[in-house]
Amino acid sequence: MGKERLPELLDALRRRGERLTTARHALLSVMAHADEHLSADQLSVEVARTNPAIHRATIYRTLETLRRLGIVEHTHLGHGPAVYHLADDVHQHLVCEECGWVVEAPADLFAGVEETLERDFGFDMRANHFAIVGRCRRCAEEGTERVAGDRRTPTQA
Amino acid sequence: MGKERLPELLDALRRRGERLTTARHALLSVMAHADEHLSADQLSVEVARTNPAIHRATIYRTLETLRRLGIVEHTHLGHGPAVYHLADDVHQHLVCEECGWVVEAPADLFAGVEETLERDFGFDMRANHFAIVGRCRRCAEEGTERVAGDRRTPTQA
DNA sequence: CTGCTTGCAAATAGTTTGCACGTTC
DNA sequence: GAACGTGCAAACTATTTGCAAGCAG
Numbered sequence: 001m002g003k004e005r006l007p008e009l010l011d012a013l014r015r016r017g018e019r020l021t022t023a024r025h026a027l028l029s030v031m032a033h034a035d036e037h038l039s040a041d042q043l044s045v046e047v048a049r050t051n052p053a054i055h056r057a058t059i060y061r062t063l064e065t066l067r068r069l070g071i072v073e074h075t076h077l078g079h080g081p082a083v084y085h086l087a088d089d090v091h092q093h094l095v096c097e098e099c100g101w102v103v104e105a106p107a108d109l110f111a112g113v114e115e116t117l118e119r120d121f122g123f124d125m126r127a128n129h130f131a132i133v134g135r136c137r138r139c140a141e142e143g144t145e146r147v148a149g150d151r152r153t154p155t156q157a
Numbered sequence: 158m159g160k161e162r163l164p165e166l167l168d169a170l171r172r173r174g175e176r177l178t179t180a181r182h183a184l185l186s187v188m189a190h191a192d193e194h195l196s197a198d199q200l201s202v203e204v205a206r207t208n209p210a211i212h213r214a215t216i217y218r219t220l221e222t223l224r225r226l227g228i229v230e231h232t233h234l235g236h237g238p239a240v241y242h243l244a245d246d247v248h249q250h251l252v253c254e255e256c257g258w259v260v261e262a263p264a265d266l267f268a269g270v271e272e273t274l275e276r277d278f279g280f281d282m283r284a285n286h287f288a289i290v291g292r293c294r295r296c297a298e299e300g301t302e303r304v305a306g307d308r309r310t311p312t313q314a
Numbered sequence: 315c316t317g318c319t320t321g322c323a324a325a326t327a328g329t330t331t332g333c334a335c336g337t338t339c
Numbered sequence: 340g341a342a343c344g345t346g347c348a349a350a351c352t353a354t355t356t357g358c359a360a361g362c363a364g
Contacts, residue, residue: 019363021319040354055321060354062319076235078287081353094280103278112269121260122294123251130235133286137279176338178344197329212346217329219344238328 005032005086012071023058024066026051031072037083037093037102077102077131090128096136105132162243163189169228180215181223183208188229194240194250194259234259234288247285253293262289 009028013020030046031038038046040063044056063084066072074082077095092105110127117123166185170177187203188195195203197220201213220241223229231239234252249262267284274280 019318021363023320041352053321057322057355058320061356064355065319076233078233094274094278094282096280097283097286103280105274105278109270109273113266116266117251117262117289117291121251121262122297123253123260123289123291124293124297125251125289125291126254129254129290130287132274132280132282134274134280134282136281140279140281176343178338180345198327210346214330214347215345218331221330222344 005088009071009086012069016069018065018069022051023047023054023062026054027059027062028066028071031084031086034085037075037085039081039083041081043084073128075129075131078133092127093131094136095131095133096139097133098135098139101136101138102131103136161189162245166228166243169226173226175222175226179208180204180211180219183211184216184219185223185228188241188243191242194232194242196238196240198238200241230286232286232288235290249284250288251293252288252290253296254290255292255296258293258295259288260293 006029009032010020010025013024013028018024026047027043030043034043034046040059041056043063044054044059047054047059063072063074067074071087072084073087074084075093076082077093078097090107092107092109094103094105095101107128110125114125114127117125163186166189167177167182170181170185175181183204184200187200191200191203197216198213200220201211201216204211204216220229220231224231227244229241230244231241232250233239234250235254237257247264249264249266251260251262252258264285267282271282271284274282
């Protein structure tokens with residue numbers, strides 16, 4: 001968890017013959033130390049703390065480069081922006097569509113499904129590339145107990 | 158499949174005390190006869206064939222209304238726009254992140270996972286609200302055979 | 315020095331919203 | 340005719356891109 005992953009990430013770039021620019025270094029540094037998944041915009045803000053000159057467009061382009069190199073991955077959590085994380089950090093996302101709460105679930109959650117899809121559909125599922133949408137315990141309970149309902153989404157989300 | 162679902166959809170609106178406007182009628186008619194899931198924009202185009210006056214903004218607002226009423230649902234297929242379908246049409250989406258190809262998979266695919274999530278996380282998963290991202294057979298095979306690689310995404314997607 | 319990277323600004327895609335007018339019940 | 344729905348234009352969010360200048364190797 002608290003391990004220092006930055007050096008090996010930089011190494012990965014070097015080994016690939018990729019350039020080690022200030023922007024890439026700064027972005028990887030932020031990602032290596034982040035304990036949540038951040039959107040491109042959030043990453044941009046974090047990077048700007050130490051390096052205000054780095055433009056959001058560069059963040060997007062760098063993320064795309066790192067994705068192509070297999071170093072970072074992104075997930076679409078539903079409505080909002082995509083969130084990014086290091087590729088070696090494998091897991092599922094459970095996101096509550098009512099309150100937006102996100103938890104991580106073990107990566108092997110879909111082991112069985114993965115097999116079925118491969119066999120029946122020839123489909124190679126990328127489990128950690130999408131979010132599992134639903135309702136968290138709290139929202140489910142509130143939903144049941146609720147009388148009038150002050151939320152946007154009355155009962156069925 | 159080819160069943161006439163429109164009347165009962167209109168009834169559902171009436172029963173709820175909702176107004177039966179031209180736009181709602183037209184949109185539901187398109188959705189009842191569509192055999193694919195369409196984005197708001199595509200729906201707008203289809204509706205415009207018989208009713209050019211209906212504005213895209215109205216499509217969005219009507220879709221939101223119908224969603225609130227539990228009549229339609231939408232799914233985020235990854236990058237592009239959300240796609241909409243009638244709520245009684247329950248299934249999973251397998252979407253290839255390389256070629257964009259989409260197939261439907263049976264709704265009970267996740268039965269086991271659903272139980273696990275409920276038990277271990279108190280999480281009530283909405284299986285048909287998200288897409289399962291991965292690679293279809295064709296892209297997987299091409300990816301393996303490819304020598305030079307003319308795609309945006311060399312090997313790992 | 316040569317080409318990949320970046321900054322900036324502007325374009326783009328998807329969706330939402332304020333407001334005045336029109337339609338449904 | 341009152342309340343709700345709609346058209347239009349404009350705002351907004353997330354992301355991409357052309358171009359000229361900058362920096363890594």
